[in-house]
Amino acid sequence: MPILELAAKFGTYAVMAAILIFAVGVVTFRNLFHCALCLAAALIGTAVIYVVLQAEYLAAIQVLLYVGAVVTLVIFAIMLTEHLAGKTVRQNNSQSPLAIAGLLGFVALLTGLILKTPWPVTETALKAKVSVMGLGQTLMGAYVFPFEVISIILIAALIGTVVIAKKDDPEDLPR
């Protein structure tokens, strides 16, 4: 099915282009809310790329964590700021040209590295498809210790939030 493959290829490139456009939007839009929406769109686009690369699990997690949680948090934070309606924020300052120069250098470095790496396509690499079940078993087997450490960190964070959010004892409050 060469036509379908071609279509998929072009679709992928289109999605990549869209991601880039949205990414540029994130750093150029003057309205914070528009930036956040562009970020969400770029992240969803990344998830689509994951799907094309047959990493559905990663795609779902990407959407769930980044779009569902992180962007929502960002938007929530924006909504609580005073720059809500109409006000715009300049996203560049006098040091922008310097930053762009540095960035271009970094991009050149990365491109060079990518081109230099041979990217060996071997039989085992092609066959290694991580299933969700395998992932779960690895997390609960070989990597159970880091997994548990992460959960302890999460619980610590939760408890910390509760402590911060807790009302002060009315006895201690200054009258």
Added chain:
Amino acid sequence: MTLFGMGVFKGMMVTLKNFLTSYFRKPDEGGIFTVQYPEEREREIENFRNFPFLVYDGSHEKIRCVACGICERECPPKCIHIEMELDVAGKPTRKPAVFDIDYGLCMNCGMCEEVCPFDSIFMDHAFEVTALGSSDGLNRHKAELAKSNKYFQKVRPTLASVIDQKRKAAEEKKKAAAQPPVTPQEPK
């Protein structure tokens, strides 16, 4: 200690009961009380009043109205318009030539009914009035407004019979008042 969630359960049972009984109970026992208007109608209440109409006895010519214009003056939204009929000599005939009520303006207060000294204008039961235009479409003329005493008897029997008796008594009194000049003269 009451069981947790019991209130939720109880509330849901209440609505469930209401839902089920709506299928077989009568309106006053907790069933559906909707009256599906064009097909079903609510019982007409005699004292229900809507737009005014004019009463005539017998035929259209015998309209009770004498075009005195009291209602025209009393009407709060000024929706009544009366013109007196003139005979050939230009003398008023105590009959309305024009009697218009704009139902679009009328606010159904019933003042006209109360002030009329000739018992000629009463509030009707008809409420299904419609027109295409708002400015002139609801303006009713004499021919449409005039309705027979029989109709009045049918719609508001209690009031109509009271009025009829009053009119009869007044007529007899008038007759009696007209005769006395004759009767006392008889012995002479």
Added chain:
Amino acid sequence: MIRGIEFYVDMIFVTAKAWILALLGRFLPDWIVVLASITISGVVILCLGPLIMMYLTLLERKLIGRIQNRYGPNRVGKWGLLQPIADGIKMFTKEDIVPANADKIVHLLAPIAIVVPALMIFLVVPFGERMTAVNLNIGLLYFIAVSSITILPIFMGSWASRNKYSLLGGMRTAAQMISYEIPMTLAVVPAIMMSQSLSTNAIVLAQVGDYDLHWFIFTPWGIVGFIIFFLCATAECNRPPFDLPEAESELVAGFHTEYSGMKFALFYMAEYMNAFTLCGIAATLFLGGWQGPLLPSWLWFFGKTFVLICVMIWFRGTFPRFRVDHLMGFAWKFLLPLTLINILLTALWQFTSNLTAWLWSILILGISLWTLVKLNRTFVPEKRHYPLES
């Protein structure tokens, strides 16, 4: 192998699709057949979603009417069956009003964006045996991920309207949806643990047993999980008693205050389609999905889903709206610990599942429920007295 008539009735849609594809395959290249296969499923879902939404509104109005001792719509067509179409025509012909200060583009995009995830969830709902549009092996995760996007369009709509009520509605939505997503996800975990798969189809197949009564709801953790999931689903699609984001009496209509005509209809549509898919997923996870005796599988699925939807409508007819702090407290302090205990219980059940396990689970659940209720006592401030000073 000879099969009974019920098998063919069961497979009627699957066979129909296969026939169409075989017919196309005779005189068209392969790639068109592949595309057609996707298109058929897609078109069916795209038609099914709005159709279900339209008739859900009618069903809701009818049921609520009966609960309130009214008839509900019964004028347009027999039993009001054409009412949704009349509503649709009305929505199409209504004027589309955009506030002068609104962010025009985002205002336009929000209603479009909200329908997309609502329709995307339909992809993994198993409507019947072999009737899942895309049998993803991460079906449930996909469902959770996609339903988490729903917050974004609501935010967009509420922010772009430049209306304080809309914005308040949006904030409430965010708080509510984030809070209820957590217990919902955790309530799903036991079903995943027991079926050892994330695929919706595999979860249904894990509930096949003797006489088809191996449904997860007939286990202690299943009941708890189902109830929690269902409550969270009601909260997720903003239906009463969790309809704070669009509380008419406080916020006019929350995030869709400034929407009219077809844009408003799209918000409405997304809400009802979400209600349907969430009920469908609840039926899949805990009520055995499409399986059941005698009747064809798709009829079983729709039957179970519609029973759940009727319960949602019943909720709406019964309960007043939550208070904001009660709403959050209920999710974080009651449902969340209960789901965690439920997961533990499922792990225990995995090892022993007999009468003693039943007793143990009831005991554990009872104790934890009692403790949670005790801990969640509503705070009633002491009555203050103001002694009159002489």
